Amino acid sequence: MANGSRQAAWEFFGTELKRRREEAGLTQVDLGHRVFVSGGYIGQFEQAIRRPQLDVAQRIDDLLQTGGFFERLWRKLIKEERFAEYFAHAAELERLATEICEYAPAVLPGLPQTAEYARAIYLASNPLAADEYIEEMVRLRMDRALLLKDATRPVYWAVLHETVLRVPVGGPAAMALQLDHIAAVVRDRKALVQVLPFSVGAHPQMGKMMTLMEFEDAPPTVYTEGVLSGNLLDDPAVVKRTRRITICSGPPRCRRRRPRP
Template sequence: MRAYRGTMSLERLAEIVNFSKSHLARVETADSMPPPELPALLDARFGTDGIFSELYQLARNESQPDQLQRRMELEAQACSVAEYTCQVVPGLLQTADYSRALFKAHYPCAVAEVIEAMVDIRLNRQAIFRADTPPDYSAILDEAVLHRGFGGPAVMRAQLNRLIDLMLTASGTVQVLPFAYGGHPLVGGSLALFTRADGTQVAWEEGSDSGTLMEDLERATARRRSYDLLRSCSLSPSESVTFIRSVMETLPEDYAPLTYPTPMGRALQER
């Protein structure tokens, strides 16, 4: 097949490949990953012998250094945000003291000014809830999130109280997934799902020190299915409040200092 030569409007291309003009415009400006089926359609239309398909695979597998910035942009623009976390409270729900303790644990050598700058950035993200039209928000917290302490009992008590305040609001819900549920596809990481105004979804999957943005329909839809399954099996907001209060009752007034029973341990403690 001869390769197409010349120009074509987005309107005409949208008609040929059966995608909306707005969707194609986001692909053109690199604001969205192409849907998996689009490259083959472009190759067929322009006679490019698989070039678009090869470029798609490269783009899909590329590790983008600005993915975190892109994730934050999607979060700020989304009309709906859904999150699952297995170890820590989601950034959008964190108190300043919890966030500070978390950053200190993750960056033990960072100076105070750097820590405070990171805390400010995290808290500024929460401005989306104060917008004229805040996004619909839902969060699923693994039970481990409630037990893994950061900053001491007083910080955790304040953080858990904040979660209770946010359990059921006009624009959001927070639910607890208890250990009794057992294993599931999302265990070991965290997930955020962003829905745009036009209904398209983007998934962000994160490990301890890296994240992956998934803008193609296939992977985003798979993550949404996993999230919906967990949500259906989580405690209701009212049950989650009761559960969190029971965890708060077990918090000590303060954590006991670590002890070192071995001779080497005692030497370290005395230093």
């Protein structure tokens, strides 16, 4: 679905949500409390700022007795088909974030990847896939990577375990291009990249890929990913605890927001 069509779907969802909420005599806070999100989240859904998760759409249907209207709308119009379902919502939030901090224990995060690196990762994960499928996945990955080139890009900070830089993904030539790209991104001040060396030993995030996202007018979220699964955490207490025990609580200069035009 094109960006314009997707935005129109969000706006339609929000308009219908507001209309049906008001018909039920509920405020945003009332509705949010009853479907286990904040009133601010409901406001962001209604303004098409943020896309609701499927389970929230289902709870709204149950509460407003809409006969599954919002679930069907989510599935047909709003669901992001370009990404795996477990990552789709995180991908949307990525575009809204003002700050992104990622910790990678073994594989480079998607945003700073080159096409050669991404292709090697997809081939390793899908050894029998057709070339057309692999190239489509690489194209989508490169579309995501454009976020770091955007004038309104988020403050981006990546903490890479030394393993990420030592494994020659795609072979020596592809890995050399990837390392050159990381250096260029840092040199152009589009990102801060730090390396956690082997010598540090045990640390709180061993083996756990993590992305912390912060927003202008919404609570921060944490996204973690496993094998064909992802977990998006937005409970304020959980996010606060996660930040406190992880390396992404980091240097103060990385916590300042980049001014937006």
